[in-house]
Structures are given as structure tokens and as C-alpha cells.
Amino acid sequence: xxxxxxVVVVGAGTAGCPLAARLADAGRRVLLLEAGAHHPDPASxxxxxxxxxxxxxxxxxxxxxxxxxxxxPGGRAVRVPRGRVSGGSSAVNAGYxxxxxxxxxxxxxxxxxxxxxxxxxxxxxxxxxxxxxxGDRPGHGADGPVPVTRPAGGPPLARAFAAAAEELGLPAxxxxxxxxxxxYGPLPRxxxxxxxISTATAYLAPRRGHPGxxxxxxxxxxxxxxxxxxxVGVRTAGGDVRADEVVLSAGxxxxxxxxxxxxxxxxDRLRAAGLDVLVxxxxxxxxxxxxxxxxxxxxxxxxxxxxxxxxxxxxxxxATSAGAELPGDLEVLPWLxxxxxxxxxxxVPGDAVVEVGVALxxxxxxxxxxxxxxxxxxxxxxxxxxxxxxxxxxxxxEGVRLAADLLRTRxxxxxxxxxxxxxxxxxxxxxxxxAWITAxxxxxxxxxxxxxxxxxxxxxxxxxxxxxxRGVEGLRxxxxxxxxxxxxxxxxxxxxxxxxxxxxxxxx
Numbered sequence: 436x437x438x439x440x441x442v443v444v445v446g447a448g449t450a451g452c453p454l455a456a457r458l459a460d461a462g463r464r465v466l467l468l469e470a471g472a473h474h475p476d477p478a479s480x481x482x483x484x485x486x487x488x489x490x491x492x493x494x495x496x497x498x499x500x501x502x503x504x505x506x507x508p509g510g511r512a513v514r515v516p517r518g519r520v521s522g523g524s525s526a527v528n529a530g531y532x533x534x535x536x537x538x539x540x541x542x543x544x545x546x547x548x549x550x551x552x553x554x555x556x557x558x559x560x561x562x563x564x565x566x567x568x569x570g571d572r573p574g575h576g577a578d579g580p581v582p583v584t585r586p587a588g589g590p591p592l593a594r595a596f597a598a599a600a601e602e603l604g605l606p607a608x609x610x611x612x613x614x615x616x617x618x619y620g621p622l623p624r625x626x627x628x629x630x631x632i633s634t635a636t637a638y639l640a641p642r643r644g645h646p647g648x649x650x651x652x653x654x655x656x657x658x659x660x661x662x663x664x665x666x667v668g669v670r671t672a673g674g675d676v677r678a679d680e681v682v683l684s685a686g687x688x689x690x691x692x693x694x695x696x697x698x699x700x701x702x703d704r705l706r707a708a709g710l711d712v713l714v715x716x717x718x719x720x721x722x723x724x725x726x727x728x729x730x731x732x733x734x735x736x737x738x739x740x741x742x743x744x745x746x747x748x749x750x751x752x753x754a755t756s757a758g759a760e761l762p763g764d765l766e767v768l769p770w771l772x773x774x775x776x777x778x779x780x781x782x783v784p785g786d787a788v789v790e791v792g793v794a795l796x797x798x799x800x801x802x803x804x805x806x807x808x809x810x811x812x813x814x815x816x817x818x819x820x821x822x823x824x825x826x827x828x829x830x831x832x833e834g835v836r837l838a839a840d841l842l843r844t845r846x847x848x849x850x851x852x853x854x855x856x857x858x859x860x861x862x863x864x865x866x867x868x869x870a871w872i873t874a875x876x877x878x879x880x881x882x883x884x885x886x887x888x889x890x891x892x893x894x895x896x897x898x899x900x901x902x903x904x905r906g907v908e909g910l911r912x913x914x915x916x917x918x919x920x921x922x923x924x925x926x927x928x929x930x931x932x933x934x935x936x937x938x939x940x941x942x943x
Contacts, residue, residue, distance in 0.1 A: 440466040440649075442941075443669055443678040445656045445693065447473060448523020449927055450914040450934035451684030452634035453563065453580075457938030459648035466649050466676060467639075468669070470685075471499060471519035473652025475643055477636040484526050487624070487631035488744050489780040492520075492527040499527055503688055505817040507876060515817055515880055517686055521652060522633030524686070525927055529748055530624040530631050532583055534560055534612045535922035535929045538761050546919045547890030548900040550940070553614075559935040560612075560928075566623075569610055580637040581931060583612070585621040586749045589771070591739040591850050592789070593749035596769045598846035600752055608753065611924075617753035617763030625927070629744065634931060656685070657811045659697040659910060661713060666910035680941070682902075682911045684934065690916045691720045691804050691885035692815050694897070699907065709809040714906035718895035719886055720804035720815065724921040726766070726879035727798065727821035727831060729872050730790040731838050732854035733769075739850040740789055741771035743782045753796075753924075754837060756830040761797045761923055765834040767841065768792040788854050791842065793834045794879050796923040799824040804885055819878055832868050883921035886912050901940045913937035 444455045447469035455467040474480035483491035484499060492499045499520040505513040518524035537553045544552035561576035567584045570577030586593070597619060601607070606618035625632045642648050659681055660668045668677035683690040694700055698713030700720060705712050741747050747770055753763035770777065773787045800820035807813040822828050839862060842853045857871045886904075889896025897904060898917050904910040913933055915926050922929045 437668065437675040437677045438466070440464050440676070440678040442466070442680045442682060443468065443676055444682045444684055445669060446523065446683065446685035446689060446914070447521040447635060447639070447650060447652070448518060448684060448686055448914065449525040449634050449930035450937070452522065452638040453931055453934035454682060454684055454913050454937050455648060455650075456638040456642055457935060458941065459642060459645050461938070461942040462647065464647050466651065466678070468654045468656055468671065468676070469521050469650065469652045470655045471521070471652060473521040473650050474635070475640070475650070477640050484520065484522070484633070485630050486780070487530045487626040488629050488746060490527070490529060490778050491780060494778055501814070503814050503817065505819060505878060507819050507821060507878070508823050509873070513877055515688075515878070515882075517688065517880070521639060521650065522635035525625065525930075526631065526633035526635060528927060530626040531748070531925040532581070532623050532625040532928045533924040534614075535924060535932070536763065537614045539922045542761070543919050547893065548888050548919070550900045551888075551936070556932060556936065559932055559939065563931050563935050566612070569613070574613065580641070581625050581634070582627050582632055583623050584626060585623055586746055587621070589749040590741055590745065592735050592741070592771050595739070595846050595850045596841070597750055599841050599844040602844045602846050603840060605752065605754065611751065617755060619750055619752040622748050622751045624748070626746070629746070634934075655811070656693060657696065659683070659693060661697065661907055661910075664906075665908040680909050680911070682913050682937065684912075684914045686914055687723070687882040687885045687916045688804065688815065688817060690912050690914055694719045694886060694904070694912070695806055695815070696809070696811055699904065704806060708806040716897050716906065718897045720806075722887065722895055723802040723804065723817070723882055723885045724798055725802065725819060725821070725882045726794040726796055726921060727819075727827065728792055728794045728877050728879045729831070729835065729875050730792055731835065731842060732788045732856055733791055733842050733847070733851055734786055734788050734854045735851040737785050737787070740787060743776060743780055745771070747772045747777050752841070754834075756833045759797075759830065763923055764795065764797045764830065765837065766792070766794040766796050767834065767838045768794070786851070791838050793831070793838045795827060795831050795834060797920070798827050800827050817882060821876055821878065822873070828869055828872075831872055832865060835868065835872060836862060879925070881921050881926050883915040883918040883926060886916040887919050888917045889919065902937055911937065911941070
């Protein structure tokens with residue numbers, strides 16, 4: 436007979452770890468399944484998973500990276516790093532840990548999801564964090580599982596970027612998680628003394644030996660088992676697992692893929708892939724959103740940036756484009772070390788070109804996931820809708836011009852100079868700047884909305900606001916798949932929030 440659990444959670448990632456931990460605390464017998472490796476003792480995990488000063492685990496070919504396929508408009512292929520290890524992407528990313536904004540939550544609520552209004556989310560946001568700087572202030576938490584820290588006294592390049600923002604008259608935003616007006620400020624990170632604190636470290640490690648929580652790594656889930664309209668478990672490569680409830684927390688690609696493999700999705704696309712239709716759900720894999728991203732190069736003088744072993748991120752600017760509906764819809768994120776150093780951990784001698792990322796935090800354009808077939812081992816392709824809309828192109832131009840102004844300030848002239856791109860003439864011509872951006876466009880790897888929530892009657896909504904999949908009882912989705920659109924900040928903190936909030940909704 437197959438094993439039987441109260442709840443099986445698929446994916447021990449950024450959302451799945453907090454969800455499983457909180458359900459176990461509430462008395463449920465939980466089985467947490469992870470396709471990648473699970474390291475019960477964080478100290479025994481590979482060094483690259485702990486070292487937040489590099490992104491060595493996010494390189495192509497690393498066993499902790501799914502390395503998924505993506506496609507930009509125009510047909511240019513990109514690789515999409517995603518965590519394949521307990522902790523998920525929180526175990527391989529740069530440690531950016533900024534909350535969604537009150538405006539994000541207001542938009543989700545206005546779309547028919549009042550359980551996701553800011554006042555409903557704030558208690559969970561406080562509960563999940565241990566904020567080292569602001570934990571004793573209203574609207575923050577001091578004793579949650581995820582430590583939140585901000586840099587102080589960074590290298591000369593970090594101080595120069597802060598001074599450059601002030602020189603341009605941009606407002607300061609000392610607490611990026613305070614819900615205030617956007618500006619320049621230190622970047623909150625889930626990093627302590629250079630060590631990345633993933634959700635596996637924060638939520639699973641303290642519960643080793645918990646009688647209600649079992650974690651299994653190296654377990655690939657193939658599909659959800661549905662009988663008479665109810666999810667009764669999952670099929671894995673090693674056999675079936677039965678449960679009273681099933682929650683997919685496999686990420687915005689993985690969860691949507693499992694829904695499709697289980698026959699839940701757009702009927703025509705399922706049939707074209709050779710899959711039987713269980714539930715017609717046109718929103719699965721449709722209407723995805725992410726943050727379009729382009730980099731401007733800056734040549735920093737030797738000794739001014741982050742040395743190996745130093746934090747590669749320090750401050751971040753959020754600004755509002757002309758006519759934007761959402762405050763802070765532009766992000767300028769300076770890296771303090773060249774990517775060759777960030778990806779390998781090895782120093783780059785002499786003057787070095789660092790990258791300043793410019794991202795559009797809310798887009799009109801949407802993307803989709805395209806099935807590669809019925810084989811569970813063949814991931815879908817993420818087709819991005821980046822900058823296909825003129826409104827998005829206009830605002831991205833504004834962001835690039837703002838970043839260029841920043842790089843030309845007196846403050847930054849003391850530590851380096853723009854590395855020559857784009858040429859001055861490009862800025863004067865919208866079409867030329869669009870072409871420059873298109874040639875260098877990539878994605879911030881913040882995919883969301885592939886199985887979004889919404890009210891009854893919304894044909895694109897896959898789950899209701901309690902994250903229950905419509906048409907199948909006992910099945911939920913709990914990760915950034917469910918967000919109506921990508922949050923206007925990097926989604927790591929939001930993914931933890933979704934896991935916490937899902938546990939609340941499941942346990943009352």
C-alpha cells in the first residue's frame with residue numbers, strides 16, 4: 436500500500452519550507468518532497484550554498500540549479516536559474532530580501548483577493564522575520580525564523596552610489612521593508628556574516644526530528660493523483676504517495692508544469708502535448724509576469740569595489756516613472772563586483788567593469804509557459820513578454836536614462852567612469868535606445884502568475900484566494916505562481932510570505 440499523510444507538499448523551496456514547517460507545528464503529518472538534494476544539517480551543505488558573496492550554485496550545470504529554458508521576444512534564448520535543492524532559490528540567489536509593497540497588496544486585493552490585502556499580510560510579514568535593524572519598531576518582527584540584515588560601511592563604490600543618488604536629489608529610503616516612499620537605501624538581505632540563510636536553514640533545520648515533518652530529497656514528482664475529482668496524493672519516480680491534501684510549492688515553473696502534467700490546464704494545449712484533459716483551466720501557464728532587466732557597465736577603479744568574500748550588493752534605488760500607476764516601478768541595482776568574480780568567487784585584477792541593473796518592476800506585457808511535451812523530464816519553456824508593449828518600452832527607457840545620469844555624477848567620477856555604453860547619441864533617440872536595450876535585454880528571473888488567484892468568474896484564475904485549485908478538491912498551489920502579477924520588488928520575501936499565508940489559510 437502507498438504511504439498516507441495528512442499533507443504532501445511538493446517542493447522544499449522558498450515557499451514550501453515555511454508552509455511545511457508551519458503545518459507540522461499545527462499538528463499535521465507532513466511529507467515534504469524535494470527533487471534536488473536535502474541537507475538536514477546546514478553546516479554540511481556545500482560551501483557554495485552557504486556563501487552569499489558568490490552565486491556559484493546558480494551557474495549552468497550545477498546540481499542545485501534547474502537551469503530552465505527561456506525565450507525572449509525576437510527568439511533569443513536565455514537560461515533561467517532556479518534552485519533545485521532544499522531551500523529552493525533562496526539557497527542559490529543573491530539574498531535580496533525586500534517585502535512586497537502596500538501598493539502590491541492593494542492591487543492583489545482589488546483584483547478580488549481581499550485575503551491578500553496589506554493588513555492581512557503584515558502579521559505574517561512580521562512573524563517570518565528577525566530584523567536586526569528595525570525589529571523593535573512597529574510593522575517589523577524581531578524573533579522570526581528569517582534574519583534580515585542591511586549592509587553598513589561598504590567599500591568606496593557602495594558609498595559613492597549612495598552619494599550619487601543624493602547628488603541627483605533622489606530621496607533616501609533607509610528601510611526598504613517599511614512601506615514608505617521609494618528612494619535609495621540599503622538592501623535588506625537574508626544574509627548573516629556572509630552566509631546565506633535559506634528557508635531550509637531557517638525553517639527545516641530547527642525542526643529536525645519533528646514527529647510531524649518528514650523531508651525527502653532526490654524525489655521527483657511526476658503528477659498529482661486525482662480520483663473522483665479529489666487529489667489523493669502524488670506519483671513520484673519511486674512510487675505513489677497518498678495524502679488527504681496536496682500542495683504544489685514547486686515554483687512558478689514547476690507548479691504550473693505539474694498541473695499541466697496532471698491534466699489541469701488549457702484543453703487545446705494539453706491535447707496537443709498528448710495529455711488527457713482532467714480540468715479545463717486556461718490560466719495555467721498563461722499571463723505570467725517578470726521583471727525585464729538590462730545592465731549598464733561601469734568601470735570601477737581597482738580597490739573601490741567589493742573584494743572576494745565581500746558583499747556584492749549594498750544599496751538599491753527605486754524610482755517612479757512618469758505616469759506610473761505603481762510607485763517605485765523602476766529599480767536600479769548596482770553590483771559592487773564584476774560578474775566574473777560574483778559567479779566564481781575569484782578576484783578580477785585591476786580596474787573592473789561592474790554592472791548596474793535596471794529593471795522594470797511592473798509590466799503591461801505578459802508571458803506564458805509552453806509545454807515541451809508529455810515527458811515530465813522536459814521542462815516547459817518560459818516565453819517572456821518583455822517590452823512588447825510601448826508603455827513598457829517607454830518606462831524602461833526612462834529607467835536606463837536615470838541609471839546613466841547616476842553613473843555620470845561627480846560622486847561616481849571619484850571611483851570610476853561609465854564603460855562607454857550606451858553612447859551619448861543613443862540617449863537622444865528613443866528608437867536607438869530601444870534597439871540598444873533590446874540587444875541586451877534579459878530577465879530578472881522573478882517569474883510569477885503562472886497559476887494565479889482570482890475570484891469566481893475570472894476565467895484566468897486557477898486558484899481561489901485560499902489557493903485551492905478550482906475543479907479539484909484537496910489540491911492547492913502555494914508559491915509565486917498564485918500572484919496576480921509579480922511583486923514590485925524581488926519576490927524572495929514574497930515567496931516566504933505565500934508559504935506562511937498558505938499555512939494560515941489551511942489551519943484557520
